[in-house]
Ligand SMILES: CC(C)(COP(=O)(O)OP(=O)(O)OC[C@H]1O[C@@H](n2cnc3c(N)ncnc32)[C@H](O)[C@@H]1O)[C@@H](O)C(=O)NCCC(=O)NCCS
């Protein structure tokens with residue numbers, strides 16, 4: 412098994428890269444998807460979130476993610492409390508999924524906060540999706556319909572570009588077109604399929 416950690420700032424293009432790797436045969440373990448799964452209606456994770464943040468973060472029986480996002484991206488202590496609830500549950504599920512993969516699989520863990528949570532050395536290869544801050548803010552605002560201030564708060568809740576690049580064994584530059592991105596994924600996949608790049 413080859414274990415790859417894939418990260419990048421918010422709206423850098425991680426999900427796009429991950430989907431391209433999956434098309435080529437990688438097994439994905441997506442921390443954002445697991446972070447949603449562990450707070451599905453009726454889960455102990457959702458109970459813990461409501462206990463900390465109150466019923467105002469619920470929309471019916473579901474988590475109101477936009478409401479919770481507004482709370483935690485405006486308040487670092489609230490964000491840490493949420494992370495303490497979500498992260499251990501995500502890690503447990505990720506370990507289960509990895510254990511179920513074939514022995515010869517390329518397993519790609521997509522982890523937005525890989526650098527922030529000190530996991531860069533836990534993988535055979537740490538891949539960072541990189542782009543200019545202006546491009547990142549523009550794509551984030553377009554995708555999520557955020558104000559400039561909201562978008563900046565989300566970027567500032569994360570590691571800096573320099574911190575992420577310092578942890579990288581392999582960098583994908585997502586300044587260009589989607590086709591350019593796919594070409595870079597082809598190069599990365601050739602290395603992974605050959606047993607992993609030097610790291
Ligand atoms: C605050 C929440 C409810 C907002 O949900 P929403 O659907 O709007 O966003 P989504 O979950 O798709 O996350 C989008 C992106 O936000 C960034 N982000 C999410 N949580 C955090 C955080 N705690 N710190 C910094 N950036 C974060 C990541 O880049 C992520 O890819 C949600 O992000 C959440 O539960 N966050 C805490 C869990 C966490 O740390 N997740 C990230 C890795 S597991």
Ligand SMILES: Nc1ncnc2c1ncn2[C@@H]1O[C@H](COP(=O)(O)OP(=O)(O)OP(=O)(O)O)[C@@H](O)[C@H]1O
Pocket residue numbers: 419420421422423424425426427428443523550551554585586587588589592
């Ligand atoms: N090369 C590109 N050119 C133009 N738009 C792009 C490119 N790559 C990604 N995007 C767009 O930028 C946005 C962010 O991409 P994506 O969702 O893959 O990022 P992400 O890193 O997974 O985000 P998050 O951290 O929020 O989960 C999306 O709207 C996507 O369609």
